[in-house]
Amino acid sequence: MKTIFKNISIITQDKNSAIIKRGFIVVENEKILKVCSGKFKVKNNKNNTIINGQGKIAIPGLINSHIHLGESAFPFFLPLKYSLEKYLYLTEKLIKDHPEFETYRNVISDYSILLSLKSGTTTIAGGRVHDSAQKWGVRYISGIMVMNSDKLRKFYNKTDEDIKKMKKEISMDLGSLAIFIHSLPFIDKNKINEISKIKKTNKTLPIFIHFLETKKERDSIKKYWHKSPIKILKEAKLFNKYTHLIHCNWVTKKELQNIIESGCNIIQCPSTNIIVDNKILDLKEIIENNGRVSIATDGLSTGKSLNLLKEAKTAYEYHNRKKETMSAKNIFDLITIEASKNLKLNKKIGSLEVNKKADIAFLDNKININSYNLYKDIINNGRISGVMINGKLIIWNNKVIKKLFSEQNIKKKFKSLIRKIKSSPTTEERLNKLK
Numbered sequence: 155m156k157t158i159f160k161n162i163s164i165i166t167q168d169k170n171s172a173i174i175k176r177g178f179i180v181v182e183n184e185k186i187l188k189v190c191s192g193k194f195k196v197k198n199n200k201n202n203t204i205i206n207g208q209g210k211i212a213i214p215g216l217i218n219s220h221i222h223l224g225e226s227a228f229p230f231f232l233p234l235k236y237s238l239e240k241y242l243y244l245t246e247k248l249i250k251d252h253p254e255f256e257t258y259r260n261v262i263s264d265y266s267i268l269l270s271l272k273s274g275t276t277t278i279a280g281g282r283v284h285d286s287a288q289k290w291g292v293r294y295i296s297g298i299m300v301m302n303s304d305k306l307r308k309f310y311n312k313t314d315e316d317i318k319k320m321k322k323e324i325s326m327d328l329g330s331l332a333i334f335i336h337s338l339p340f341i342d343k344n345k346i347n348e349i350s351k352i353k354k355t356n357k358t359l360p361i362f363i364h365f366l367e368t369k370k371e372r373d374s375i376k377k378y379w380h381k382s383p384i385k386i387l388k389e390a391k392l393f394n395k396y397t398h399l400i401h402c403n404w405v406t407k408k409e410l411q412n413i414i415e416s417g418c419n420i421i422q423c424p425s426t427n428i429i430v431d432n433k434i435l436d437l438k439e440i441i442e443n444n445g446r447v448s449i450a451t452d453g454l455s456t457g458k459s460l461n462l463l464k465e466a467k468t469a470y471e472y473h474n475r476k477k478e479t480m481s482a483k484n485i486f487d488l489i490t491i492e493a494s495k496n497l498k499l500n501k502k503i504g505s506l507e508v509n510k511k512a513d514i515a516f517l518d519n520k521i522n523i524n525s526y527n528l529y530k531d532i533i534n535n536g537r538i539s540g541v542m543i544n545g546k547l548i549i550w551n552n553k554v555i556k557k558l559f560s561e562q563n564i565k566k567k568f569k570s571l572i573r574k575i576k577s578s579p580t581t582e583e584r585l586n587k588l589k
């Protein structure tokens with residue numbers, strides 16, 4: 155069975171950054187069969203679905219290299235007065251001791267995925283996203299969460315066993331496995347040795363780690379490890395192109411250079427980084443030095459939204475606040491083709507080319523393909539009205555395809571949950587009991 159999008163503009167993000175002003179895309183099963191300019195000659199085949207893309211622009215499905223889903227629930231329950239470790243401890247304990255929190259977390263995960271899809275994201279990477287991603291048919295990288303500081307140890311202490319279990323759960327079609335180390339202050343020496351051992355026989359297994367997000371983090375690392383953060387990763391043989399360093403806001407110039415040379419991927423979350431520290435790294439400098447960098451949203455507990463185009467806009471405005479130093483195209487690459495290279499998924503996704511998986515986002519008719527500022531228009535004003543993942547159309551003309559799930563239901567559940575939490579007198583009591 156084929157799906158054909160005809161009369162459509164296409165931003166391919168292939169190696170020539172080709173733009174097709176009017177053409178068609180043929181999708182067969184989960185793959186792209188043709189990306190062509192010109193008119194589609196209709197053949198009389200009832201098995202094919204022909205969709206008129208008049209006025210729309212097809213772009214590669216956006217890739218969010220760092221997201222949290224269900225964790226977004228907790229700011230509604232937990233006052234921000236707690237330290238990060240205490241906060242993580244309480245969230246784990248809430249889930250363990252009050253089963254209804256697992257249900258809450260699912261409602262919020264569904265809502266987060268809906269927001270992601272509606273803004274054109276087709277691939278997400280995050281510690282515990284696989285259940286929701288699988289349910290919704292979103293491409294994902296997910297896996298084991300590792301946090302084993304004194305307080306957090308009892309929730310996470312079986313990395314090896316968990317990997318075996320998780321390997322079975324990850325769908326081959328859409329998913330791939332990774333290890334998510336929360337951050338260096340929340341992991342001990344034994345655990346990092348254990349991960350190092352696992353990596354010996356799984357060299358390409360990706361490692362994601364929040365890295366030097368805050369000054370406090372840097373101070374805690376110094377206190378516990380008595381070593382520089384990069385030395386810790388180097389000694390564990392985790393300082394290479396399969397490691398993704400999230401944030402990196404407190405790296406020194408020399409450390410940044412070391413990271414660039416190592417091939418590690420830097421994941422910047424502009425809104426979060428600006429909220430936390432009022433700065434983001436100089437993305438242009440990283441790119442010019444052949445470093446790897448992607449843009450992501452982070453979760454709703456810290457970030458402003460799960461809309462990657464908005465994150466791109468934030469990065470663009472930040473870099474060009476005095477004069478234009480970074481082009482919108484450069485930034486658009488960091489949520490499409492460059493993000494796919496950094497995640498080692500570029501054979502499958504990141505551009506609209508023959509034989510790649512059909513992960514496509516469709517911009518509505520607000521953007522003019524002939525504009526001189528096309529990429530700037532897209533990150534400033536682009537609105538997504540359709541999404542296809544792995545050859546399956548999930549949203550078209552702003553409507554979630556009904557058979558898959560009900561958008562209204564998800565929003566309704568989310569709203570009533572928030573109302574319930576806000577009017578609940580018991581949250582504080584529960585927390586007091588848990589402490």
Ligand SMILES: [Zn+2]
Pocket residue numbers: 220222364400452453
């Ligand atoms: Zn994060």
